[in-house]
Amino acid sequence: MEVPILKQGDVLIATFQAALSDADLNHLRSALVQQVVRFRSRGVIVDVTAMDVMDSFASRTLREIAQMIHLRGAETVIVGIQPEVAFAMVQLGLTLEDVPTALDLEEGLDYLNKKFKKMH
């Protein structure tokens, strides 16, 4: 299942609808990395609220997305990690180091807007 990517001002929003296969994740990664420059976006929000399982591949992909987007000149925030998922992730050692996280979409937008203001 493909992940829809929405454009909202300076920000791209990718919302996970359900559990995704590895191929879907790879597809999302290349789509985001391409579109971030095409739309001249300054930030990317990946919303994982709907995910109730986060395996090592998914968390590695999220980390790669953040690093690649950074290299393309934009910021990434992961939002909506569920409490149970967060705890399971740290127990597996998947801590998404250096990747900004926020509670939900609203917080993520807030975070990016503050970040953009600082750059001005």
Added chain:
Amino acid sequence: MVKREQSSRDTMAIGNPLADSTRSEVTSELLRELVSHLRQNRTQLREEWVTRISETRLLTAMTKEETFQEATTVYDSYVEALETGTFEALQAYARNLSERIIPRGVETHEVVGIVLLLRDVLARSLFAKYQTDFKKLNRILDAYEPAANRIANTVAVGFVQERERVIRQQQEAIRELSTPVLQVRERLLILPIIGVIDPQRARQLTEQLLRGIRTNRAKVVVIDITGVAAMDATVANHLVQTVEASRLLGANVIVTGLSPEIAQTLVTIGIDLGKMNTVGDLQGGIEQAERLLGYKVMALAEPSQS
């Protein structure tokens, strides 16, 4: 009548598994005799028992009338258990009784004591009745004692089980109470931890904190461990995991009140504290949290009088 014989035989099979059928036949006959004796002398034996209970100062938490009332029911269930050889009714009654008397501070030794007293009282009445016929007395006691022991056992086990259930329930309640997640300001939570942290409690703390972060939409959390005396490697790792999991939810964690001993332990076991934001005391932690949230707290020039 046929049914009753059947169940009496079952009793014996339980009380003395080696007994052959002829012997159990005799025993059930004796038990029947015993039961009718206990029924005939119900009033007198019951009163004697209650007197003995108050003499030995058992069940002081209950009034005389209550003791008498309970004693009557116990006596009847006792005789019934002897007669039918089924203990379910007695067991249910023992559990029900325990439920009522445990909150009033009745101790295990009292419950076991009164059942053993009843056993004594009844045995004595048997001695008195059959004192002329020693052989018969012996056979009667052979039938009576295994059943009576089993009854005492059932009541004691019922009481202890009920007590343990109460203890488990209270432990659960203490656990719930001991992990409050408090909101002090908009988007600022405090988690004061007091007492010993075992892995189970640590897990529960984390779960409650993460849920609290979500429901209160917290941005900063201050975990205060002033009240924690010691911490081992497992719990320390758990604390680090809690901090990381909170970050995944978008909240900053400040840990305050690390005692010198805990600081020493953490350094000795080599926990990576690089990701942990620590402040000396709770006040400092809250002040830093306020700064992170953009609050500025100022003293009024004149403290307001109210």
